[in-house]
Amino acid sequence: MKKLVLLTLLAIFTTTPAFAQEEEGGDKLSKAQMVDLLEKIDERQRSTGDYQAEVYIDQREKDKSELLYQATIYRRDEADKMVILFTAPRAEAGKGYLRIDKNMFMYDPNVGKWERRTERERIGGTGSQRRDFDEWRLADDFVPSYEGKEKLGKFEVHHLKLTAKDKNDVAYPVMEMWIDTKSDNVLKLQEFALSGRLMRTTYYPKWRKVKSKKKGDWVYFPKEIRIYDEVEKGNRTIVLFRDVDLKPLPDNIFTKAWLESKSR
Amino acid sequence: MSNFLATFRLLVLTAARSVVNHRMKSLIVGFILMFGTALLVLGTSLLDSVERSMEKTVTQSLAGHLQIYSADAEDELALFGDVMLGGDNIGEIEDFSKVREPIEKIDNVKAVVPMGMTQARFVMGNRIDEVIAGLRDAVDNQNWEEVDPLADQLRAMAEDLKAENEARAQIASNAETYRENVERLSRVLDDTFWDEDLRENPREALFFLDTKIAPLSSDGRLVFMRVLGTDPQRFATYFDRFEIVKGEMIPPGERGLLVSNRAYEEWLKNNVARELDKLHEEIHEEERVLADDELLRNDVKRLQKQYRQVIFGLQPDKVATIKERVADYLGSESDDAKDLLTEFLALTDDNFDERYTFFYDELAPLMRMHEFEVGETITLQAFTDRGFPRSRNTKFYGTFQFEGMEDSDLSGSVNLIDMPTFRTLYGAMSEEAQQEIAEMRDEVGVEDIRRDEAEDALFGGGDSLVVEEDDEEVAQNADEIQNTDETQNTDEAGIAGQTEPTEPSEPSEPDDTIEIDRQTDSTYDPAQIDNGLARNAAILLEDSSKLQQTMADVRAVIDEHDLGLTVVDWQKAAGIVGQFVIVIRLALFVAIGIIFLVALVIINNSMVMATVERTGEIGTMRAIGAQRWYVMALFLLETLILGLAAGLAGCGLGALIVAIAGHTGIPATTDFLRFLFAGDHLYPTLSVDNVLWAFAAIVAVSTISTLYPARLATRIQPIVAMRN
Numbered sequence: 002m003k004k005l006v007l008l009t010l011l012a013i014f015t016t017t018p019a020f021a022q023e024e025e026g027g028d029k030l031s032k033a034q035m036v037d038l039l040e041k042i043d044e045r046q047r048s049t050g051d052y053q054a055e056v057y058i059d060q061r062e063k064d065k066s067e068l069l070y071q072a073t074i075y076r077r078d079e080a081d082k083m084v085i086l087f088t089a090p091r092a093e094a095g096k097g098y099l100r101i102d103k104n105m106f107m108y109d110p111n112v113g114k115w116e117r118r119t120e121r122e123r124i125g126g127t128g129s130q131r132r133d134f135d136e137w138r139l140a141d142d143f144v145p146s147y148e149g150k151e152k153l154g155k156f157e158v159h160h161l162k163l164t165a166k167d168k169n170d171v172a173y174p175v176m177e178m179w180i181d182t183k184s185d186n187v188l189k190l191q192e193f194a195l196s197g198r199l200m201r202t203t204y205y206p207k208w209r210k211v212k213s214k215k216k217g218d219w220v221y222f223p224k225e226i227r228i229y230d231e232v233e234k235g236n237r238t239i240v241l242f243r244d245v246d247l248k249p250l251p252d253n254i255f256t257k258a259w260l261e262s263k264s265r
Numbered sequence: 266m267s268n269f270l271a272t273f274r275l276l277v278l279t280a281a282r283s284v285v286n287h288r289m290k291s292l293i294v295g296f297i298l299m300f301g302t303a304l305l306v307l308g309t310s311l312l313d314s315v316e317r318s319m320e321k322t323v324t325q326s327l328a329g330h331l332q333i334y335s336a337d338a339e340d341e342l343a344l345f346g347d348v349m350l351g352g353d354n355i356g357e358i359e360d361f362s363k364v365r366e367p368i369e370k371i372d373n374v375k376a377v378v379p380m381g382m383t384q385a386r387f388v389m390g391n392r393i394d395e396v397i398a399g400l401r402d403a404v405d406n407q408n409w410e411e412v413d414p415l416a417d418q419l420r421a422m423a424e425d426l427k428a429e430n431e432a433r434a435q436i437a438s439n440a441e442t443y444r445e446n447v448e449r450l451s452r453v454l455d456d457t458f459w460d461e462d463l464r465e466n467p468r469e470a471l472f473f474l475d476t477k478i479a480p481l482s483s484d485g486r487l488v489f490m491r492v493l494g495t496d497p498q499r500f501a502t503y504f505d506r507f508e509i510v511k512g513e514m515i516p517p518g519e520r521g522l523l524v525s526n527r528a529y530e531e532w533l534k535n536n537v538a539r540e541l542d543k544l545h546e547e548i549h550e551e552e553r554v555l556a557d558d559e560l561l562r563n564d565v566k567r568l569q570k571q572y573r574q575v576i577f578g579l580q581p582d583k584v585a586t587i588k589e590r591v592a593d594y595l596g597s598e599s600d601d602a603k604d605l606l607t608e609f610l611a612l613t614d615d616n617f618d619e620r621y622t623f624f625y626d627e628l629a630p631l632m633r634m635h636e637f638e639v640g641e642t643i644t645l646q647a648f649t650d651r652g653f654p655r656s657r658n659t660k661f662y663g664t665f666q667f668e669g670m671e672d673s674d675l676s677g678s679v680n681l682i683d684m685p686t687f688r689t690l691y692g693a694m695s696e697e698a699q700q701e702i703a704e705m706r707d708e709v710g711v712e713d714i715r716r717d718e719a720e721d722a723l724f725g726g727g728d729s730l731v732v733e734e735d736d737e738e739v740a741q742n743a744d745e746i747q748n749t750d751e752t753q754n755t756d757e758a759g760i761a762g763q764t765e766p767t768e769p770s771e772p773s774e775p776d777d778t779i780e781i782d783r784q785t786d787s788t789y790d791p792a793q794i795d796n797g798l799a800r801n802a803a804i805l806l807e808d809s810s811k812l813q814q815t816m817a818d819v820r821a822v823i824d825e826h827d828l829g830l831t832v833v834d835w836q837k838a839a840g841i842v843g844q845f846v847i848v849i850r851l852a853l854f855v856a857i858g859i860i861f862l863v864a865l866v867i868i869n870n871s872m873v874m875a876t877v878e879r880t881g882e883i884g885t886m887r888a889i890g891a892q893r894w895y896v897m898a899l900f901l902l903e904t905l906i907l908g909l910a911a912g913l914a915g916c917g918l919g920a921l922i923v924a925i926a927g928h929t930g931i932p933a934t935t936d937f938l939r940f941l942f943a944g945d946h947l948y949p950t951l952s953v954d955n956v957l958w959a960f961a962a963i964v965a966v967s968t969i970s971t972l973y974p975a976r977l978a979t980r981i982q983p984i985v986a987m988r989n
Contacts, residue, residue, distance in 0.1 A: 057705075057709050057711070059706065059709065059711060061713055067702065067706075068653075068702070069702045069705050069706050069709070071705065089701075089705060090698060090701045090702055090705065091698075091701065092694075092698050101472060101475075101476050102476055104475070104476040104480065106475075107654075109654075109656045111656060111657065111658070112644045112656040112657065112658045113658075114644055114656065115394075115398070116654075117394075117480070123653065125653055126649060126653020126654075127653075153720065153724050154720055154721065154723065154724025154725035155724060155725055156724055188724060189720075202716075202719075204719055204720075204723050204724075206723040206724065227714065227719060227723070229716045229719065234716070235716075237713070237714075237715075237716065239711050239713070241709065241711060252468075253468075256468055256472075257401065257471075257475070258401070258405055
């Protein structure tokens with residue numbers, strides 16, 4: 002009986018704004034606060050206009066020869082379009098990915114063919130995936146739950162667990178995220194397979210923000226990402242973002258024809 | 266001397282008389298001995314024959330007599346697969362030319378052929394993707410004449426897909442999804458889409474086809490096959506069972522692919538044609554009757570459901586011709602492809618032969634019978650050990666088989682490509698490419714941090730690692746983005762750096778075409794075959810009987826030149842199938858051992874009984890002067906006579922069975938047996954060794970089993986006999 006009363010009280014308090022207000026100063030974030038936080042993270046990365054960046058993807062592996070790519074990322078988030086065009090080394094230059102909505106295509110100029118790829122595609126055979134270069138949609142795709150307030154190095158962080166609303170839309174159905182309590186920057190991310198197996202751990206040690214006139218606000222983006230493969234232990238990927246540019250891009254960039262034309 | 270001969274004659278006569286007198290015992294023991302001998306002769310003959318035929322399969326199709334591969338390999342070489350499927354980390358031979366020269370100088374080495382095996386995908390995107398790609402090219406080139414037939418083809422496919430989605434919408438739990446698909450397909454079936462949308466806004470229309478229509482078709486097939494990179498000319502020369510079936514040999518210096526004929530007909534043929542071929546085989550070769558065979562009738566029902574495979578993706582005029590011909594044949598008024606083809610494929614014993622012939626004569630020439638035909642260039646794709654796909658366009662020159670192993674899936678499981686194409690697919694990196702990456706890495710200058718040190722290094726060693734540093738890259742785009750904030754704003758931005766607002770400018774085209782190292786040559790310098798990476802190599806010998814000696818010589822050369830290689834014989838290189846004969850031989854010896862053990866116990870027991878029974882007789886012999894050795898010899902001789910007679914009969918029986926089997930052949934009922942038998946039948950042969958070993962074994966067993974009872978007999982005293 003006591004238990005029932007307690008549960009009822011808990012149910013009432015957790016749904017009242019007054020309780021949520023009180024919680025704000027406390028250790029735990031309410032569901033609404035977590036969703037707000039995810040929306041804030043998403044919103045900060047939303048560029049509204051176009052986005053272009055030079056990236057280096059550096060793959061280090063235990064026993065294999067290493068990989069390094071230079072690529073240009075083009076994004077038009079409003080239209081859900083993205084292009085990754087490899088520009089170096091020479092053997093890989095001209096290859097690229099084109100994402101339109103939920104379709105992801107890969108182009109190889111050596112064979113002049115397009116192929117459909119999946120969300121889990123390892124970009125260029127490295128540990129990075131499409132999501133690492135794209136706009137985040139955490140609030141849309143995931144339901145958060147609170148795991149606790151923790152310390153990550155010298156930073157105090159919120160530890161959230163995110164479960165996918167539709168597991169078909171995302172590369173991994175469960176993620177855990179560590180968010181700096183002061184800046185709301187994501188510092189660490191772990192992705193889990195449906196079986197519960199940890200697949201990747203990603204660190205975001207450097208963030209950067211650029212003012213966008215079109216958005217009328219700052220656009221945030223990670224400057225450096227370090228991805229550690231938790232399945233193939235010892236494999237790690239470093240992604241560096243450089244020359245971020247928010248100037249409008251021509252429409253034809255987000256077409257198969259444009260990517261093909263780059264290597265003609 | 267004459268005394269000894271007389272004694273010996275007496276002994277033999279007495280022993281023979283005793284064998285005859287104890288008929289029942291002699292028959293039982295003799296039968297066991299005969300059975301054991303026959304089994305030994307038959308078993309060893311069969312195994313030797315299997316081993317010889319398998320040696321042919323393995324050495325003449327893929328492995329050669331010896332194989333070499335890296336001594337640093339994590340897995341053992343298994344050319345025909347291993348127990349731990351897929352374990353193929355056999356390392357690399359970095360420069361094959363350094364290996365070939367010294368090994369080919371060894372006496373008895375005929376040739377060293379470079380090899381490299383990888384799992385490759387034959388990229389055959391779904392047909393709708395292919396047609397859309399053609400349409401896109403035509404639209405880009407403003408070639409509207411080409412657009413129309415492609416549009417017709419797409420409409421026909423869309424109609425098929427619409428019917429399929431409408432049917433699914435009736436029964437599926439997620440009917441809404443299928444209804445949405447039907448709506449999308451309806452747009453493509455509408456004239457407005459082709460006459461207005463595609464012409465006015467081709468980009469949007471092509472996007473729609475690419476992203477909303479193409480994914481609805483699931484006909485794209487993934488065919489994974491093993492490909493063996495090699496020197497095609499040397500392979501064809503030294504593996505002498507190799508023969509071209511369709512098309513031609515890859516010319517020297519040309520990049521190309523040869524597909525195993527078995528795989529081509531089994532995996533790459535049109536489904537309907539293949540199913541018809543199977544039915545033809547069942548009815549004519551296995552003599553099965555449709556009317557009496559429910560399983561076969563189920564195959565026919567399944568075949569009817571695949572009717573779409575006859576017409577899907579074909580140009581509308583060909584579809585119309587097919588419908589017309591089938592309607593004429595059936596005398597039907599219908600114009601519906603489903604009705605016509607389903608009726609045509611309703612096969613019975615009475616109409617099968619006629620319709621089979623009609624299919625091949627009238628319909629097949631209009632259809633696409635294989636995923637790709639001889640002379641076409643196809644895309645081969647393999648995943649490197651890093652999981653990144655590497656693709657290469659390669660001309661398909663033809664199909665091949667190994668003579669006598671035409672029907673074996675195992676020996677037909679490998680397809681051939683030239684070595685340079687293999688290296689591309691395998692992801693081999695040239696020195697220049699490695700140098701380029703090293704230079705890029707120096708330029709980027711990023712610090713590598715190990716997993717276990719990451720959190721401390723990134724977030725614990727002071728804020729500097731997370732505080733945004735002065736960033737000149739963004740500032741360089743000064744015309745668009747200005748005023749980089751060099752300080753950390755923990756209140757507002759935390760660890761993010763800041764840059765002031767930017768003014769949007771007019772869209773501008775990014776830099777022009779980038780410099781790429783396009784690998785599209787269809788030829789290569791033949792010297793490249795030897796100069797570069799291989800994963801393993803086959804060594805073919807002049808005289809295979811000197812295999813062990815040559816293997817030792819190869820090992821010596823490897824050590825002398827410090828080549829860092831392992832050498833194995835064909836049996837080990839073949840992997841699990843190579844070990845099969847050893848396992849079977851072991852099992853045979855265990856079985857024969859058990860039979861002989863049983864024989865030993867039975868002979869021993871019956872002789873002990875005989876000894877007890879014959880106490881009086883032996884006592885009397887002893888009383889009238891027979892020495893102990895005489896009694897011992899008598900007993901041994903009795904069993905020896907029995908053993909000789911049974912052994913001879915057993916050898917005869919075994920030899921007779923082998924001779925019959927050698928004449929009629931033992932049929933290979935499974936693919937694995939076809940591989941072991943190097944063909945459809947095994948024709949075992951008898952060697953003198955098989956007979957001599959079996960005979961010697963049976964004589965030895967019978968003699969050993971008599972030692973104890975004979976010893977017992979020698980201990981019988983004459984007084985005991987008299988007392989009885």
